[in-house]
Amino acid sequence: MSGTGKAPATRPDPKALLAPLADDLKRVDAAYHRALASESPHVRKLVEHAALFRGKQLRPALVILAGRACGRETDAHVVVGAIVEMIHTATLLHDDVLDHATTRRNLPSINALHGNEVPILLGDFIYAQAFALANTLEDRTAAIHLAATTRRLCTGEIDQNCNRGRFDLSYPEYLRIIEDKTASLYAASARLGAIYAGAPAEQVTALEEYGRQLGIAFQIIDDCLDLAGDERSVGKSLGTDLSERKMTLPLLRLLERVPAATGAKVRQMLADGAVGDPRAALRAIVDFAPDVASAQATAEQFVRGARGHAERLPPGAARQTLLDLADFVLERDR
Ligand code: FPP
Ligand code: MG
Secondary structure (H helix, E strand, C coil), rough: CCCCCCCCCCCCCHHHHHHHHHHHHHHHHHHHHCCHHHHHHHHHHHHHHHHHHCCCCCHHHHHHHHHHCCCCCCCHHHHHHHHHHHHHHHHHHHHHHHHHEEEECEEEEHHHHHHHHHHHHHHHHHHHHHHHCEEEEEEEHHHHHHHHHHHHHHHHHHHHHHHCCCCCCHHHHHHHHHHHHHHHHHHHHHHHHHHCCCCHHHHHHHHHHHHHHHHHHHHHHHHHHHHHHHHHHHHCCCHHHHHHHHCCHHHHHHHHHHHHHHHHHHHHHHHCCCCCHHHHHHHCHHHHHHHHHHHHHHHHHHHHHHHHHHCCCCHHHHHHHHHHHHHHHHHHHC
């Protein structure tokens, strides 16, 4: 997939962007591993495998950047960073079961290696430890917020699953699902970073809204990659939204755009579900490039919205990184 076609002169490099946070992210990583230590060699091995699914630690980075942008970073930021990363990892394990995904980060998914029971139980183990870690904090703010966020993550996934095969899903319904299943954890990470910095209400709200819009853009691009990305460079099973008959924005735009007869063929192909490569089967019916571009343009609007909220924060290096991270979401190809 080739981005939005409006790449900035220099492509944002997330590693370089997050370099000023490297020491803190190392502390997050250490807290993550301490919290998941186990007496069971099986659990230890699985935790190590699941840790390889983690990416750039975007959610912990948001906690820390939000704290810095509001002028104060504390030990609690590192702990909250580890908690959100643990919740994120648990959701990935469960998500790969739901999606029957065999690959993540170019590695076999835990369900591919061990069947469905182990990743579900491992996800529960990691999730339980995330809340054990939240209970080590002096106050209950993170525990309260993240319990509510997890409720939303699960609600989004339940709604998505119960809407499988509903090809008349509306844009507001789609948006609600991705806000719940993805954007809520970004929003909570940024919001908690501000709260633990003791920031005033306007900054807490600006960061929450930044995280929400960033998360929506991230998921829209993820949905574009699922349809049009390259499996090797993305590093995970793609086409799963089609094979699971999940409505995503590019597909929604396609069904709005094409003539009724083409739409009927697409619906029939998806409903039959017996195709080997659903992306190739869809491509054989219709060129979906314009619909991917249309969804990318919507993601770009959310990135613009996110940047607008970041601009309400005090100027400085952390605010600039938040602005640059928003651009990276649009340009990512994995
Ligand atoms: C990725 O969607 C999935 C999520 C962002 C949320 C998953 C949440 C759950 C499964 C709820 C479980 C909750 C807990 C606390 C364990 P995707 O399939 O579009 O992304 P992908 O392409 O990375 O697979
Ligand atoms: Mg998935």
